[in-house]
């Protein structure tokens with residue numbers, strides 16, 4: 001529900017010379033929500049995040065937090081904090097001093113800033129490594145320090161630019177759960193930039209899909225997944241077929257397509273065993289590709305090979321007509 005404490009982007013644009021990176025976007029980030037900004041490389045996600053943080057000037061429009069226009073305030077005055085992709089820790093400062101650094105800059109005395117830093121280190125489970133230097137830490141540990149350092153200023157909104165991209169897949173999934181836990185515990189707004197659909201689905205209360213400098217679709221994660229509005233969103237979220245059906249483009253989830261004796265005829269072009277499912281790719285007489293994710297037991301009851309004919313069916317209610 002909307003409140004006076006939300007973060008609002010109003011007709012926000014960013015231009016770099018002739019390039020329009022963000023084109024007149026409007027959005028309300030609800031207070032206390034976990035929002036993922038999702039989109040392909042170059043769509044304007046980072047520019048949007050950097051404008052909110054104050055690391056990039058606004059070309060047009062405004063950014064409103066708590067009912068105040070913060071568009072022209074310095075990063076430290078906004079009530080936002082940013083955690084960078086490369087963590088940007090100071091190599092010569094201990095973990096504790098890294099976390100306390102922004103308070104040092106604000107003139108906070110040493111005992112007070114160390115106490116605040118220690119509280120944050122406890123929050124991210126790093127108390128035991130407070131005296132180490134950054135290069136004595138693993139990637140995951142450095143990330144926790146970077147998080148603690150961003151949170152020590154008690155921001156209203158935490159901005160995370162691809163926070164998990166430097167981690168190996170195993171650690172990424174662990175840290176993902178940690179981020180969600182932290183956000184719930186702190187109750188502040190997290191805005192997390194990613195180009196990973198899985199990451200966005202796992203984390204977000206709301207997904208904002210960007211494409212070509214605009215917001216293509218925004219909504220609860222499940223709505224965006226279940227009902228993509230455009231061909232771009234359907235393809236980008238993955239797991240959907242986009243095919244022509246009765247004169248319209250439709251999106252149809254691959255796991256809703258079943259093999260049957262009669263139905264839409266197609267010729268198998270690839271079979272991929274994926275454990276729980278078998279992914280069957282086929283081409284229709286209209287030359288469109290369709291993927292069926294068939295439960296492995298159903299597939300092996302009537303296995304198919306490349307070049308064979310198949311027929312596909314689906315429940316009519318599962319089809320989404322696309323806008324473009």
Ligand SMILES: Nc1ncnc2c1ncn2[C@@H]1O[C@H](COP(=O)(O)OP(=O)(O)OP(=O)(O)O)[C@@H](O)[C@H]1O
Pocket residue numbers: 016019020021039040041042043044045046047048195
């Ligand atoms: N400092 C800059 N000067 C000129 N053009 C820029 C600058 N920063 C970004 N751009 C351009 O603005 C557009 C949007 O870039 P942005 O970094 O916001 O995209 P992104 O969605 O975050 O991409 P990625 O996932 O690759 O980081 C791109 O075309 C990019 O080349």
